Amino acid sequence: MNIEEIKDRLALKELVDRVSVLGDRKDFHAQVQLFTENAISETFAGVNEILKLKGRKEMESAFESFLSEIEIVYHFNGQQVVVIDGDAATGTCYCLITLIGDEGGKKLKTTIGAIYYDDYIREENRWLIAKRIGNFDWQEKTEA
Template sequence: MSIQELEDRILLRELVDNVSILGDQKDFNAQLNLFAEDALSETFAEGALVLEVKGREEMAKAFSKFLKEYETVYHFNGQHVVTYNGDEASGTCYCFITLISSENGKKVKTYIGAVYHDEYIRQDGRWLIAKRIGNFEWQEKMLLTNRKI
C-alpha cells in the first residue's frame, strides 16, 4: 500500500466522520459541502426505501426536515472498510445512532443500527461523497427516565 493510498484512506475516514459530526450539530450547509453537487442519497429502513434525494439542495431540505423533531443527535461510527481506486473509492461504515425527542411531553430515546454504503470521488483535490445508501437495519425506541444510579 502506497503512502498516497494510506493518506487517502485517512481522509476518507475523516470525511465520513465529519458528515456524522455536522449532522449531529445540524449544520446542514457545512455537511452538504462534503457531498458532490449531484450526489445521490438513499435511505432504507428495514429494507424499504424511505428517502431518495439527489443534489445538495434536496438533501438540505430532507435532512433538516428529518432531524428537526430531534433535540439531540449522536452518530457513533465504527468499522469503515474502503476499496480504493485512484480518484474513486467505495466504502462501508457501520454506525450506531442515538436520537432524543419529545413525545406527548416525555423524552424518548431512539437507537438505530445503520450501515452506510458510500461511493467517493476526488474533485479539485478533495474527497466527497458521490452516493450514499443508508440501511437502517433496526430501531429501538424507549422512554427516558430521570432516575439516578
C-alpha cells in the same frame, strides 16, 4: 500499501466522520458540502426505501426537516472498509445513531443500527461522497 493510499484512507475516514459530526451539530449546510453537487442519498429501513434525495439543496432541506424536532443527534461511527481506485472509491461504514426528542409529550431515545454504503469521488484534490445508501437495519425506542 503506499503512503498515498494511507493518506487517502485517512481522508475518507475523516470525511465520513465529519459528515456525522456536522449532522450531530445540525449544521446541514456545511454537511451537504461534503457531498458532490448532484449526490444521491438513499435511506432504507430493512428492505423498504424510506427516502431518496438528489443534490445538496434537496438533502439539506430533508435533513433539516427530519431532525427539526430532535433535540439531540449523536452518531458513533465504527468500522470502515474502503476500496480505492484512483480518484474513485467505495466504502462501508457501520454507525450507531442516537436520537433524543419529544414524542407525544414524552422524551424518547431512538437508537438505530445503520450501515452506510458510499461511493466517493476525488474532486479538486478532495474526497466527496457521490452516493450514499444508508441501511437502517434495526431500531429501538425507549423513554429517555
